Amino acid sequence: MSASPAITIDDPADPRLAPYASIRERDLVGRRGRFIVEGEVTLRLMLSPASRFRVESILLSPERLPGLGDLIETMPAPPPVYCASRAVMGAVAGFPMHRGVLAVGLSGAPPEPAGLIPPAPAPATVLGLVGLTNHDNVGGLFRNAAAFGADAVLLDDATCDPLYRKAIRVSAGAALTVPFARTASPQALLDLAARHDLVSLAMTPGTEADIADIALPARALVLLGSEGPGLPPDLMAHCQRIRIGMAAGFDSLNVATAGAIALHHLLRRRCRL
Amino acid sequence: MSASPAITIDDPADPRLAPYASIRERDLVGRRGRFIVEGEVTLRLMLSPASRFRVESILLSPERLPGLGDLIETMPAPPPVYCASRAVMGAVAGFPMHRGVLAVGLSGAPPEPAGLIPPAPAPATVLGLVGLTNHDNVGGLFRNAAAFGADAVLLDDATCDPLYRKAIRVSAGAALTVPFARTASPQALLDLAARHDLVSLAMTPGTEADIADIALPARALVLLGSEGPGLPPDLMAHCQRIRIGMAAGFDSLNVATAGAIALHHLLRRRCRL
Structure with missing residues (x-):
């Protein structure tokens, strides 16, 4: 058995911990290519082949090292693992670190939206988010x-970042595994759908067609807007409108x-094809 | 037109504002028969016939008075309306009051669980919550x-209070309108269902029967447990188990x-009856 790969750090000002500093304040301004992952479940997911993101470093409290250090040690090219007491972790992060598990991921180059859509005529389910600014909802x-096997999530320019710390947590790690990309505008979402033979479905209470009654297409872009204003009417004019x-x-x-x-x-519908 | 019914208060220590003091701290210890409602939408709901709760008092910032004061004035027996600047409201509540709308409701005597179940043989949909301690989820x-027309929600002894401030907010006010009652234990939920001809359905991923495939009963108690442990196995042994x-x-x-x-x-299913 090899020696533990962890590097113990006692000084909250150690520059290797800089990406973990003042986590909440940095949430607000963004991290330019980096994101923070909290908790064992999400970290394990980010270290698994299901995640497409590279891990820059991991920060664990000593109690969490035995359970996670062994896993990391068996990786072919493990990231640096820093070990610090919960007190030091809390001093760096700016709030108490009850779970004792943090990591920094690297966003990498954003994928091309078109590349995430399964080619026709295969079935395809793509979620399109328009103007969603609430991290819990995203x-x-x-x-x-x-959970329901969507192939990808496409975001318009106004929808918030799925790699925001709270969005990752609420997603139970799915923000690290479900492919996503951003388009320049809501209209660009529709254009992309049209070019790739996806039927654009606008979810809205203001229509008669009930999703449980109509024949759903095998290739669909499901568009969702924010709870108050909903989807823009000029966007919905070019979609099949569906209610729940x-x-x-x-x-x-x-x-x-x-x-x-x-x-x-x-x-x-897809399971019945 | 009558004079405005609002009583202007400038002193955060005024005893009439005591129920609004240190809102977050008081959330933790409970309010013994009182609860706090925030925001115009929820207050309007609590003042409407849809809510079964009595309003003890209302606290508005001066800007909110014209829109809401008129509504309150037309009530047959309006509660006292206090008017305070946002600065005073924030000083009382302990955090900034951006919306400028608060009210204190009275829980009243808890209803008998059995009284909330529509009598057989009418259709009935009752939600049963077991061990749910997260206010967002409740x-x-x-x-x-x-949204889906459940007749009532029954809570076991371990499920948290739907009249907790955050639960009311996340419910979009539905905690004030959907009838609910508490039972002594999860087993008491099942006993109640059996006595009232409700089929107990346990939602769990660990079964083969898919809710979209099976024939659903016209009278159902739908049981949900917390995300990690799920429903207790000894409880599920007496239920029809269903997955999504x-x-x-x-x-x-x-x-x-x-x-x-x-x-x-x-x-x-009920609409097709």
Whole structure:
């Protein structure tokens, strides 16, 4: 058995811990190509082949080292593992680190949106997010995309970053595994769908067609907008508009929940092909 | 037009504002029969006939008074309305009050669980929550219960309070409108279901029966447990176990999302009766 690969650090000001400094404040300004992962489940996912992201470094408290250090040691090219007490971790991060597991990932070059769409005529389910600025909702939608086997998530220019710390956490790590890319505008999403034989479905309470009643296409781009304003009307004018049937007098669902129901129906349709 | 009913208060220590003091700290210890409502949408809901809760008092910033004061004035027996600057509101509450709308509701006597179940042989959809301690999830489940027309929500002894401030907010106010009651234990939930001709459905990934394939009962208690441990096996042994079909290799959904999908299927079934 080889020696533990971990490097013990006692000084919160050690420059190797700089990417972990003032985590919440840095969340707000962004990290230019880096992102923070918290907790064992998400770290294991980022170290697995399911994740396309490179791990720059890992920071563990001594209690977490036995469980995770062994895993990391068996990797062909393991990233540096730093070990610091929870007190030092908390001093660096700026808040208490109860879980004692942090890592820095590298975003890498963003993929081309077109490359994430399965080529026709194969079935395809792509989620399109328009103007979603709430990290919980975006994280929840990635979790649901993974649960119901969406091939990719495409984001318009106004939707927030799925690699934001809280979005990764709410996604249960799915933001690291479900392929995603950004388009220049909501219209660019529609153009891309048209070029790749995807039917654009706009989820909206303001229509008669119920997702549980209509024939769903084998290749679909499911578009979701934010809860208040919804999808822009000029965008919906070029889509098949679909609602989720609700109790009388109620037309309000959380957007991640609406996405889950739409993706569940599309997965059912796909399983019957 | 009558004079404005609002009572202007400039002193954060005014005893009439005591129920609004240190809101976050008081969230943790509970309020013994009182709860806090934030924001205009939720306050309007609490003042409407859809809510069964009495409003003890309302606290508005001066800018919110014209829009809401008029509504309150037309009520037959309006609660006291206090008006304070956002600075005073923030000083009382302990954090900035951007929305400038707060109210104190009275929980009243808890209803009998049995009284919330529609009598047989009418269709009935009741949600049963077991060991759910996350306020976001409980709030989300109330929102979904309202969206998909559940008749009631029954909570076991370990599930958290739907009238907790954050649960009300996440529920979009549905915690004030969907009837709920608490039972002494998970087993008491099952006993109640049996006495009222409800089929107990346990949502769990560990079974073959897919909710989209099976014949659903017209009278159902849908049981949901927390995301990690799920429902207790000895409880599930007395239930019909049902799963939500997911992509291969994935068996994880947020519990509020799982509830939405189950309730959506039950509403569809009920609409076809």
